[in-house]
Amino acid sequence: MQLDTLIVNGIIVTVNPDFEIIGNGWVGIKDGQMVAVQPHRPGYLLPGALETVDAKGGIVMPGLVNTHTHLPMTLFRGLADDLPLMTWLNDHIFPAEATFIQPESVYAGTLLACTELLLSGTTTCCDGYFYEHFSAQAVLLSGLRAVLGQGVIDFPAPGVPDPSENTSVARNFIQRWQNVDPLIQPSIFCHAPYTCSEKTLREAKEIARSTGSLYQIHVAETRSEYELIKERHHMSPIAYLESLNILDSRTLLVHAIWLDDADIDIVARSGAAISHAPESAMKLGSGIARIQDYIQAEIPVGLGTDGCASNNNQDMFQEMDITAKLHKVSTLNPQAMKSRTVIEMATIAGARAIGMDRTIGSLEPGKQADIIIIDTQAPHLTPLYHPESHIVYAAKGSDVRDVMISGKWRVKNRGLVSLNLDEILDQARAEGKRIQQWRTHLEPT
Ligand SMILES: [Zn+2]
Secondary structure (H helix, E strand, O other), X not given: OOXXXXXXXXXXXXXXXXXXXXXXXXXXXXXXXXXXXXXXXXXXXXXXXXXXXXXXXXXXXXXXXXXXXXXXXXXXXXXXXXXOHHHHHHHHHHHHHHHHOOHHHHHHHHHHHHHHHHHOOEEXXXXXXXXXXXXXXXXXXXXXXXXXXXXXXXXXXXOEOOHHHHHHHHHHHHHHHOOOOOOEEEEXXXXXXXXXXXXXXXXXXXXXXXXXXXXXXXXXXXXXHHHHHHHHHOOOHHHHHHHOOOOOOOEEEEEOOOOOHHHHHHHHXXXXXXEEOHHHHXXXXXXXXXXXXXXXXXXXXXXXXXXXXXXXXXXXXXXXXHHHHHHHHHHOOOOOOOHHHHHHHHOHHHHHHOXXXXXXOOOOOOOEOOEEEEOOOOHHHOOOOOHHHHHHHOOOHHHEEEEEEOOEEEEEOOEEOOOOHHHHHHHHHHHHHHHHHHHHHHOOO
């Protein structure tokens, strides 16, 4: 069989069910899928291929799955920091969104986000925002694989001035983007149980169920949210969602920090998944999710960066590093979160959380060829004893040399293959200038 691409001379971290690591192996790709993931055997004649790529001893692994993004918020990176969630949202982010979020800015901010994700090894993201139609256009151009959720909230939002239309706008978005491209899955994203009414939450779930889409929601993010929902509904945020019949295997609970034992049990029984975004939760002082307990309860847990206004980057390598260390220090146990577990969260478990583990998340024949190559020819990656250790504790997004999605190279030798980075940066700078002028006007010095 003639292959399209053959990747040779790599340390292959498969993230298959046995977490098999092949010290020197090759990957064969045909029609966008992996057809072979094999150790190198001296004397064995490799199949012919249109293209052979030498990993030069670098790490070959599944593309990273970022289970929580707000792509256009790259434009708000560094706009307002060091604030509690509610002050940050109400005094800074919501006003900035009301003033600046338009189709053009969503498109420009999303393209900027896509370049950052691709260059740092993310091949799939799970997103939610407003004007998601324009995000989808930018994502489609970038070649990223994505679940894209139209945001739903019960007050006037960018593109949805009348909140009574929030769920119908989301339904239209899903219908518009279903079956457009295999890389794009439309979804619905309810902002939170404290910004959406019971009616909105239920309607959104009905739309998700009837279209087979992923239902995303920020929930139990802060203690104040937990207390607010308890006061309003006399139950925890998780129990509240359960009471509305929202939790099932197509529900992604984002943050899910303030869960008690009963909540963990509810989530585990429902089949719902959790997106863990520790850097954002640390920056906003939201709390520390009991991730080890969630994993023990067999809840699918993926990693996410959250939007750039609360992180402030989309580097999944940094997220992995922080995840491993946060759970060690919070439990005073260096064995609490091992590098393999964290890599799984950033790949196969993340894929499971968004319903894609049959097609992506590991390097196995029959799966989509979403592959990254990490250049290990660097002082901070030398020598190399345990690849999984380097991935979590030493590598950075900037060490990613090549990125393939569905068999197509999107990054080669640290450069974007099909996007013009200079143009995208210029456009983002222009948007940034407009935002800066507004800020200067608001805060005269
Ligand atoms: Zn978020």
